[in-house]
Amino acid sequence: MSEKKAPYELPIGPIHPALKEPINFTFTMNGEVVEAVDFAPGRAHRGIEWMGMRRNPVQIVHLCDRICGICGVSHALAFSQAVEQIGGVEVPDRAYYVRTIIAEFERIQSHLLWAGVAAHELGFDTLFYLAWQVREESLDLIEYITGNRINYGIIQIGGTRRDITPDMVPRIEQGLKYYEDLFEKMVNLFLNDKTIAMRCRNSGILTKKRALELGTVGPTSRASGLRMDVRKDSPYAAYGDVDFDIILPDVYGNEATGDVYDRIVVRLFEIPQSISIIRQCLAQMPEGPVLAEEKYAKLLLNLKKAAGEAFGRVEAPRGEDLHYVRMNGKQEPPEMWKVKASTYSNQMAWVEILRGEQIADIPIIVASIDPCMSCTDRVAVVTPQGDEGVLTKEYLHRLSVEKTRRMQE
């Protein structure tokens, strides 16, 4: 047995059975307490920007769909927003509304996905199954509108590729009603549960000041009490026309502490907000076409002549997406295309929020900014005598139940 003393290093990832996405963590541990955190992203870097600079804008829109499997519409929206500014493309008003409706359905499905993952990371798998079961309705609706569950392919430069016709509205309304009726139950299950409250309150705290300094975005920054939402700050699509307010933890009567619990509150309460935005959009939608230029060849010819620089910003479910595009008027592919996804901004917060926390809380805190990873279901143990042993999942589960009981006393 080695003489090594605490603090010791605990690597997790890049490939780990419980990681949802590959990333390499190195925790400096002292007993069960995290002293320092380091992480190395880039294990899934596919060089998408490099690819984009060798493709034309219409091809890039579809490449955008594939940047993230969950935020399928946000990246395409941000990119087309930037290109439309450079090329001066006049998007029909109706298209803005279709874009908004899809973006909000995406938010509902993404937040429910996250809620399920959060429950799973807490070891509450019944809730995980429930959240993912009810998430199906939003995916069905997205499929109903766009034809696809994932990678919707509905955004095009200058509008959308499909319309939402009046005969589709009853089916959409049925889905909205489903989520409306469900909301109270979800709030009750997530926020009134004793164990969830115990695990999540005052853990993984990100103060408002640090949230601002680290440049965090989306629900992560809002949970820390930072009023920030691209939809409200720099309205795009139809968000300037509809009425809604930025969700902060005080909607549930919480003083914003910036802990994991607040992040659950913000995400859950953004679901009824999305329902309300979709309803307003359906009611206000103007008549007309949804695509400025249906002939791609003509659209590309016009864009080839466009020169200038612009950026598009979109509030994706996980926070701000920013696409910077520069075109030089000589070639079809953009001269420069920079993609900034929301987790890009939020990852710096890990170093802050994991420090001083328990090893058992790593999974939920890591997942709380919504990139999802890490969980230990089986570990190899070397005893001081040098025997090797394996702890079974059942044994660890019993330990964890006993600890919860102790904390409840």
Add this chain to the structure above:
Amino acid sequence: MRATMTPQELADRFVSKFGDKVSNLRVKEWGEGVKKRPKRSVWITIPREVLLDAVRELISVDYPHLGVVAAADNGDVIDLLYHLQVFFGGDHEEIEVTFTVQVPKSDPHVPTISSLIPGAVYTEREKQDMIGVIVDGIPDSRRIFLPEDFPENVYPWRKDEKGIPPSMVKELWKVGRPVDRPAPPVQEPPVEDPAPAEQSGDEQ
């Protein structure tokens, strides 16, 4: 009501503070939806010597949110674009400020802004990886997205001879499996000759 000045006033403030160091100043508006409520942006080109002062000046107006530092290869220079936002949290009051800093390729140094905005380290590390600027004073200069065995002096976003050479992307099937990796924990079974058909007579 959070905004204390209009985009034009903000731009004027930088002009009066930095004088002729500020160039290519543009104030843009863009509206979407039926009401076309505008999102407003200010674009300013500044030399790298005043970058820190410019960020400090912006902080004195309102502590900004750093979106990202974008970069573009622009011939002999590298354009670094600092996308910052101020006055968020109100009702459509935000102003997007973009500082463009041009760095010559012959001397690609730029000061870090992480002393003022700590979250900038992440995106500054990416700029070192991707376009080969050198961020002076960066607290953590390790690579971030590129793998450890990525060749030195190759920067994916460059359009010059330091960009990705065709040999790195063409006919990758010829490369075969890497040979300098650690051995896998479980050895792959050696490829054997097809085994003769098993006797299955005793099962019947």
